Amino acid sequence: MSLEQLFDKYITEYKKFYFVKNKLSLNPDICALMLLNKLTDDRASNISIDSIKNDFIYFAGIDESKLLEVVTEQDIIDLCRCGVFYSDIEKCLAMHTDVHTYCSKVIFSCKRSTSD
Numbered sequence: 001m002s003l004e005q006l007f008d009k010y011i012t013e014y015k016k017f018y019f020v021k022n023k024l025s026l027n028p029d030i031c032a033l034m035l036l037n038k039l040t041d042d043r044a045s046n047i048s049i050d051s052i053k054n055d056f057i058y059f060a061g062i063d064e065s066k067l068l069e070v071v072t073e074q075d076i077i078d079l080c081r082c083g084v085f086y087s088d089i090e091k092c093l094a095m096h097t098d099v100h101t102y103c104s105k106v107i108f109s110c111k112r113s114t115s116d
Contacts, residue, residue: 032082
């Protein structure tokens with residue numbers, strides 16, 4: 001199954017954050033970023049916000065094939081519940097947010113430390 005098909009399968013879970021059992025944050029946006037960071041944990045890449053258009057954040061830099069190797073259906077459900085979806089237009093994961101509120105609430109980097 002493709003990433004797009006997995007997200008389409010669980011679209012009914014979209015923005016139902018209260019059902020996430022293992023919240024990594026009490027803020028759904030931060031929870032989504034932290035889960036994506038966890039799922040893409042290879043030192044060669046970082047989760048980044050690749051573009052912000054019309055209050056949508058796009059994660060075009062995520063390698064979908066690598067993500068599909070590690071993601072579980074529960075991860076997809078949790079990401080949907082946090083507000084992540086697959087954008088048919090940009091062909092990548094995306095998240096709707098009020099950019100002004102988002103930027104004023106938190107400046108958050110998911111970059112992993114390179115010193116271990």
